[in-house]
Amino acid sequence: MKEYQTITEISGPLVFAEVDESIGYDEIVEIETPNGETKRGQVLESSKGLVAIQVFEGTEGIDRKSSVRFLGETMKMPVTEDLLGRVLDGSGRPIDGGPDIVPDERRDIVGEAINPYSREYPEEFIQTGVSAIDGMNTLVRGQKLPIFSGSGLPHNDLALQVARQATVPEEDEGDDDDGTEFAVIFGAMGITAEEANEFMEDFERTGALERSVVFMNLADDPAVERTVTPRLALTTAEYLAFDKGYHVLVILTDMTNYCEALREIGAAREEVPGRRGYPGYMYTDLAQLYERAGRIEGREGSVTQLPILTMPGDDDTHPIPDLTGYITEGQIVMDRDLNSQGIQPPINVLPSLSRLMDDGIGEGLTRKDHADVKDQLFAAYAEGEDLRDLVNIVGREALSELDNKYLDFADRFENEFIQQGYDTDRSIDETLDIGWELLSTLPKEQLNRIDEDLIEEYYVEEEQAVEA
Structure with missing residues (x-):
């Protein structure tokens, strides 16, 4: 492990340093400031003699005298079944006052793509307890079904309701009555402290926290951390699903904040912007997250995604909902007019769609009618x-x-x-x-x-x- 004091430039969340060896893409970096503080980062770009590092905790306090250490490994998530019931920050560190995590293993947060040949077709019903979803746009195990919302709409209330009520009905009759075989991974990105407190109070009040793992990235946390949070959440979900046999529901809110972080990093790198200033690779980046949902043949567990995004200006042609709609299997649309009428939850079923619904409501899964x-x-x-x-x-x-x-x-x-x-x-x-x-x-x-x-x-x- 080599240490450098060769920082040449600091731009927004990025640090540029000169090196005399080959540095791997996504390699984890430790930066020690002159006052002794250590910050973590990740190699965003590596070329001959120069690397660009995105710093998770922000670049405040970093100057040209700071030391840069390359650890020779990519970012990993410590995974264990004991994560259930824990609350972590956006970088995967416990913030609930509990003991340190003793992992069974450490997994690369990028994950491993599911071989299409090994994918099992999603066709098993998940009951959310919400009529507008269960009855009209059914969520299916292994599906990715986003919620399209808008600023000021109660999508967080809906997310909490689904998190505490979601079950796999046909498995409720056996040993799974206590819900131990159904887990919820809740990844919050860029939410306010008030929203975070509401989430935690609801999780603790209803007992939903016992079967959940919560990742919290707040609005005043570094934007760069938001690019890591969903990957940590999905890595945890894959471990619980495919190694421990859980049926895992992953709720990610708010994907708009995640995409804004991508745009901020792209601007700092002086990249040529795509539509409305967002990176041209945003489609690929979102697909890398959404496509981690699914079932694998021969494995008991499943990963189902319910990402939430707020459409800027309620515009469903905006790049974020537009690209999300291409990648995912439908959408649940929240409606401002229904909300103004006091309808809870204000879901407009007409523009909503679940492309896999017909496969999940066959005879034996729900009532035949x-x-x-x-x-x-x-x-x-x-x-x-x-x-x-x-x-x-x-x-x-x-x-x-x-x-x-x-x-x-x-x-x-x-x-x-x-x-x-x-x-x-x-x-x-x-x-x-x-x-x-x-x-x-x-x-x-x-x-x-x-x-x-x-x-x-x-x-x-x-x-x-x-x-x-």
């Missing part, structure tokens, strides 16, 4: 939404009796199906029962997307509804 009910609810709600626009022009009195039924259906769908609050955990049976109750307000002949046998079994006649 799930797919038909979902299709009919979508169609009826879309019809009601279209009629709302017409009402603004001609008035409700000009519409037919059937049109008015669809308008009433749309209102009730929002207020009874989507609306449930952040503390209500609905099983898939409860969600579908509500769906049938709403569909039963429409004439039977309008239910053209549901098998007749299912209509006979589940349709609630008006007389029965009155008695109930």
Whole structure:
């Protein structure tokens, strides 16, 4: 291990130093400042005689007299099953006052790409307890399904609700009632101290922390650290899933802050910017994270991702949601109008999509009527939404009796199906029962997307509804 005092330039989060040997890309670096403080960094670029180092803790205090040591290894995450219940900072160091981590092994945070041949197709249902997700855009084990939100919307409340409620229903009957075989990895990037306190209070109050590993990168932490946090979280998830057999749900918030960190580093390196100033390689960088979700043939565990991003200006054509939509298998869209109406959670099911849903709600996984009910609810709600626009022009009195039924259906769908609050955990049976109750307000002949046998079994006649 060689030590240099050859720093030539300091630019934002980057330090440039001259070297007389070959330095590996992503190699970990220790920088000792003149006042004795040691900071960690990572080699971002290496060329003959010169290296660029991104410093995790920020470059404050570093000057040309600082010493640079190259450790000869890439950044690694100490992994062990004992990480469950722990809270770590954005660099993977404990901040919960607990004992030091004694790892089973140390794993490279870049991870290993899953061989496409060895991937198992995702087709097993994860119950989040949220009707707008379970009923209409089902999350499937091994899927990557982002939440598209906006500034000021309650995406953090939804994230916490999913973190404490998510289960694998068919495994709840055996030895897994205590949830030990289902784990949550929560990676927060660039959140405020207030948000961090809310997260921790909720995790501790509900007991969700016992099955979770929390990584916290705060808004006043160095932006460079945000590029490391999701990789530490996913490395931990892969270990628990593929080595220990857990079904792991990874919640990453906020991916917009992660991409802003990429842009900041790119500007410091004086790179030629891509769309709206973001690096041209951002698609590749995001894909390296999102594609770490999945299942491996012959392994019990799985890694499912629920990344959250706030769309700048609520613009779904912005590079961050645009590229995310290309890589992932759908999206859950939070809606500002529904939020202003007090709907909790304010999920707009019409632009939302889960591309793997049909494979996850087959017979034996959820009720056999799930797919038909979902299709009919979508169609009826879309019809009601279209009629709302017409009402603004001609008035409700000009519409037919059937049109008015669809308008009433749309209102009730929002207020009874989507609306449930952040503390209500609905099983898939409860969600579908509500769906049938709403569909039963429409004439039977309008239910053209549901098998007749299912209509006979589940349709609630008006007389029965009155008695109930």
